[in-house]
Amino acid sequence: MASFEGGVLLVDWENLAGALIDRGKVADRRIVDDLWEYSYRQFGGQLQAHMAAAKFDPTIVKAMREHMIERNDVQSTKEQADIQLTVLAMDYLHQGCRRFILVTGDQDFLPLILRMHRDNSELMVIYGDPSRLGAELRRTLADPQHGLSSDDIGSITKLREPRRDTGSRSLLGLLELQRRGTILGGLDRAGRIGMLARWGVLENEDENTYWAFVDGMCEKILRIDAAKKTATGWGPQNMTRTYINLGSGRYAEVRSIDYAIRVLAARARGLPLAGLRTGPFAADDGSLLTRTIDALAGIGLVRRGADNAYAVTEPDLAAGYLEPLWRVYAAVSAECYRRQARSLPYGQVESLLGRGGVGQGPERRAAGRIAAAVRYAGAAGVIDAVAVDGKRHAIATNSAFCRPFEHAYHELYRAFADRLEAPIPEQEVLGFMEESDRVRSEPVFGFDQRDRHRVLRILAQSHLAVQRDSLVTITRSRWGEAGASLRT
The missing domain is CATH 3.40.50.1010 (5'-nuclease)
Structure with a gap:
């Protein structure tokens, strides 16, 4: 020097x-x-x-x-x-x-x-x-x-407050309705309009206000074989589904909300804003983090304590918004590929999930948690109900919520295709995930080890991998083979 x-x-x-x-x-x-x-x-x-x-x-x-x-x-x-x-x-x-x-x-x-x-x-x-x-x-x-x-520093430069953005609260309001199993279309049987008004997403409880809001935030999808209950069973019928439109950067917003709520749910005493500067917020100037926390606080999912730390107010948010959807999608997709069928009886979805559970902890196999995940997946459009031979079946849809998880699984399957069914050190698999994402502007496997462990956990619960004694065995599957045949 x-x-x-x-x-x-x-x-x-x-x-x-x-x-x-x-x-x-x-x-x-x-x-x-x-x-x-x-x-x-x-x-x-x-x-x-x-x-x-x-x-x-x-x-x-x-x-x-x-x-x-x-x-x-x-x-x-x-x-x-x-x-x-x-x-x-x-x-x-x-x-x-x-x-x-x-x-x-x-x-x-x-x-x-x-x-x-x-x-x-x-x-x-x-x-x-x-x-x-x-x-x-x-x-x-x-x-x-x-x-x-x-x-x-305030004497050196003029400090500015981040611009408040109600768009995040609007997105989270719809997402939270879906997490509660509330559909966004059709008749309002769950008081969804009142909830959105209480959360400050809607100005009032007028139904026209709700539909104008939904038109701007959602997309409508026509299903020609939707399951409709009839006198003799289930028959196909044209039905319009209403789901959140995840284009225009909205999926990235969901991912940030999901990350923040999971980090906070893991800390019983909460965290100050500065403690959340990891993952999608690591290089953020504060704008994304502030609007994410504002949205979570506005919906009442987090609160700010006297020590300025934010803590989660509901006990069932540890899995966040994406893991339950990915788990249901993986279970249904893997089973349909295994059976070489487009769908499976809807009543079998919960028992299928019960084998591995949803999320972590002793309640992961609880019937209530599994049923809630299935309702959420249906409301969010990750799975749908169709009529097959007079019966109600479940299919996995091409949902934007789950494409990132599917991409992660297929990339992992291709990377270790020559070592399928053989135990691989977990750290090697996690290292591959981290290195693969290092050169990407948007990660496939996640922002940190918590995210990468989540991918492996869902694969293990869906019988697409086995985790034991710090080893990971990626099992051969028709779903994995289908992804391996695609261009990278």
Whole structure:
């Protein structure tokens, strides 16, 4: 590292962005622009700058390139940036630099701050949220004998609140109705209009308002062989189904809602907003996370406690919104392929699911949970009821909800096609999933190990794989073979 005159800007972006989002502000590129300009002026145009984080949003990456800020990646959000930034700071100290701006509120930087003080360096600490400063760091910054300068990021740049977006609440309102087994078309026998009005999705309980809303959010699908009860059994009839239209980025919104609710459901004490900055929210400036939490809170599925932590209000949300649908879809699809039939008797679906259960925990095989998953899958359009030889049958539909899971299964099946029926170390399979998603803008297997384990769990429960003693055996199946024959 060449010697130079001037100063150094060291930004712990993970800490700063988390503090801003937890504060209810956005962590957008304007923060980077203003930090760079402030530091540039402070050091008379002689500036070296570094930013460290596990993941950067593309807009932040662009800002770093424009200002020639060096990007320092850490391996995960659990790996603290203090190690990388401290090493950089010591290198600069060795080169004779004695002017620094350190942007963080992380108490782990205290040893570096005290070392800089001993070396008579000029140091300014900029933090993202004064309320998040640890007691020892607060005392150190306030102690006049240390001669440190410190300030709130709000004095450097204008902090902005994220734009509120009611679209997420509208989508979640319909999704929650379906999770409760309520169909979106036909007569309102479940009080769906009243629920949407109470949640703030509809302005009133007028039926015309509901149908205008549904027309904008849903798609109508005609089924010519829908099962209709007759005096002699079940007969085919033309029926129009009403399902959520998952185009225009709505599936990504569902995926984010699903991720947030599962993370919160796994934490009995809840999490602050900053604690949710993983998965789809890892590089988010706060806008996606805020509107997701606003939607969940508006529907009454999460609440904010006195400690500013968000917690789930209902006990049956641990599996989220996607796992029950994927489980039903996988069970019906695998069985239909096994029988080489388009459908199977509707009454057999619950017993089929009962073999492996739905979700996790001791209640995974409970009749109530299984019946609820089947109702949800029917309301969401993942399975449908058709008439076959006077009987009511279930078919798996081409639902946008389940295409990602099917793609994940087929990719896994193709990847290990030469090792079917043979035990494979679980870590090898999980590693393949992670590596496959690393080069994608949108993951197939999921954002983290929790997501990847979910895929394996559904496959095991659907008898498409076996998990035992940290080994995974992918079983040969007609459904898997059908996917293996497709182009990648």
